[in-house]
Amino acid sequence: MFKQVLGICSTLAVTNLVLNTAVMCVALIFTLSLSSCTVSILRKFTPRSIRMMVETLIIAFYVIIVDVVLKAYWPEMSSNLGPYVGLIITNCIVMGRCEAYGNSNPPGKAFWDGFFNALGYTFILLIIATFREILGMGTFLGLSVPYFGGPHWDKWIIMVMPPGAFFMLAIVIWIFRSIQTAGEDKAK
Amino acid sequence: MNGTSQLSHAFIVFVSAIFTQNILLSYFLGFCPFIGVSREVKTSFGLGIAVIFVMTSTCLLNWLAYQYVIEPLNLHFFRFILFIIIIAAFVQFVEMVIERYSPSLYQRLGVFLPLITVNCAILGASLFMVIREYSFIVTFGYGLGSGIGWFLAIIAMAGIRQKLANDRIPRGLQGPGITLIIAGLMALAFIGFTGVLSGN
Numbered sequence: 001m002f003k004q005v006l007g008i009c010s011t012l013a014v015t016n017l018v019l020n021t022a023v024m025c026v027a028l029i030f031t032l033s034l035s036s037c038t039v040s041i042l043r044k045f046t047p048r049s050i051r052m053m054v055e056t057l058i059i060a061f062y063v064i065i066v067d068v069v070l071k072a073y074w075p076e077m078s079s080n081l082g083p084y085v086g087l088i089i090t091n092c093i094v095m096g097r098c099e100a101y102g103n104s105n106p107p108g109k110a111f112w113d114g115f116f117n118a119l120g121y122t123f124i125l126l127i128i129a130t131f132r133e134i135l136g137m138g139t140f141l142g143l144s145v146p147y148f149g150g151p152h153w154d155k156w157i158i159m160v161m162p163p164g165a166f167f168m169l170a171i172v173i174w175i176f177r178s179i180q181t182a183g184e185d186k187a188k
Numbered sequence: 189m190n191g192t193s194q195l196s197h198a199f200i201v202f203v204s205a206i207f208t209q210n211i212l213l214s215y216f217l218g219f220c221p222f223i224g225v226s227r228e229v230k231t232s233f234g235l236g237i238a239v240i241f242v243m244t245s246t247c248l249l250n251w252l253a254y255q256y257v258i259e260p261l262n263l264h265f266f267r268f269i270l271f272i273i274i275i276a277a278f279v280q281f282v283e284m285v286i287e288r289y290s291p292s293l294y295q296r297l298g299v300f301l302p303l304i305t306v307n308c309a310i311l312g313a314s315l316f317m318v319i320r321e322y323s324f325i326v327t328f329g330y331g332l333g334s335g336i337g338w339f340l341a342i343i344a345m346a347g348i349r350q351k352l353a354n355d356r357i358p359r360g361l362q363g364p365g366i367t368l369i370i371a372g373l374m375a376l377a378f379i380g381f382t383g384v385l386s387g388n
Contacts, residue, residue, distance in 0.1 A: 012216040053276065060269045068265050083315035086268050090308040092220045161379065162214045166372030170365050177360035 012165050014084055018140060021129035023077055025122035027085060031062045032094050036114030039102035055098050063088045093121060128168045136160035198329035205333030207381040211309050212341045213374060218309030222342055223367050232346035235300045240335030242304050243313055246275050247331030250314040251324060271314050279304055309338055345370060
């Protein structure tokens with residue numbers, strides 16, 4: 001995730017509130033681990049030429065489950081997230097893991113690979129969402145945060161708007177990469 | 189609605205899809221190719237043109253599929269699969285046609301077409317079109333506008349990145365980091381267009 005910046009398309013948009021992000025990430029963890037596992041089970045029966053198509057259909061299948069469940073039990077959240085749940089299908093990270101790992105490894109391993117990849121991704125998004133919500137709205141999970149929620153804090157409206165997400169992600173990448181390269185320099 | 193107001197609505201949606209509601213800069217769609225391909229103006233141009241074409245056509249095809257297949261049969265949960273199949277099939281078809289009739293164009297655009305199938309912006313535009321309940325003409329305006337908006341954004345980004353190629357950037361920020369910061373600044377600039385359209 002830090003290296004390639006894959007799959008931010010469909011999820012960055014919901015990072016303005018921590019709750020939305022958390023729901024979106026749970027959906028992503030579910031989809032990624034199960035679809036990677038399924039791809040792995042079916043890997044011996046799938047002809048190479050239609051592999052991409054089969055993978056897409058498997059992913060779409062799980063995304064539909066998420067979408068239907070969300071609509072049935074939490075319609076409010078479903079309308080908040082809008083089309084972004086459906087867009088998990090085209091999330092590059094899901095496709096990437098299925099293709100790179102699920103396709104050549106046994107189902108159990110593929111499941112955990114998908115699970116932890118999604119977890120790492122969740123971690124980054126939650127960092128971004130936490131900062132955006134606290135700085136932009138003065139709340140965390142909808143609850144008012146001391147100091148930031150008060151009148152002394154001039155709310156950074158820009159954090160809630162799209163550019164805020166770009167800046168926040170750039171800063172997070174910058175920090176993580178600097179730590180990474182510093183580690184590499186030491187190793188040398 | 190009568191014909192004229194439909195048209196003017198389509199025009200408003202068209203302009204706002206290019207500027208104020210740019211699919212890339214305010215909905216974050218189609219970001220992976222945006223970061224990956226935006227190193228050179230030439231390749232970005234090819235990809236941008238392909239996106240405009242595919243987005244407009246698939247939006248219209250998906251609109252037809254939604255109105256005449258999904259609505260009557262009440263298969264709402266099935267729309268993701270149907271949309272993605274239509275997009276994949278259409279891209280494949282276009283690829284074959286171009287390869288057959290214009291090899292030179294195929295050489296320039298061919299590599300980008302498979303990339304487009306998994307471009308979230310294409311599927312995203314179709315899903316937005318359904319959620320906002322656009323009519324056929326408005327959908328055309330929306331698809332075309334979104335495509336042009338994406339094209340503009342990637343061309344601008346590629347131009348800036350070419351200039352930046354020889355500059356000294358902090359190590360951690362090289363590549364995606366600086367691209368995101370530029371994208372943020374561009375998004376800010378595009379927000380400046382908000383007042384232009386009072387109708388939306």
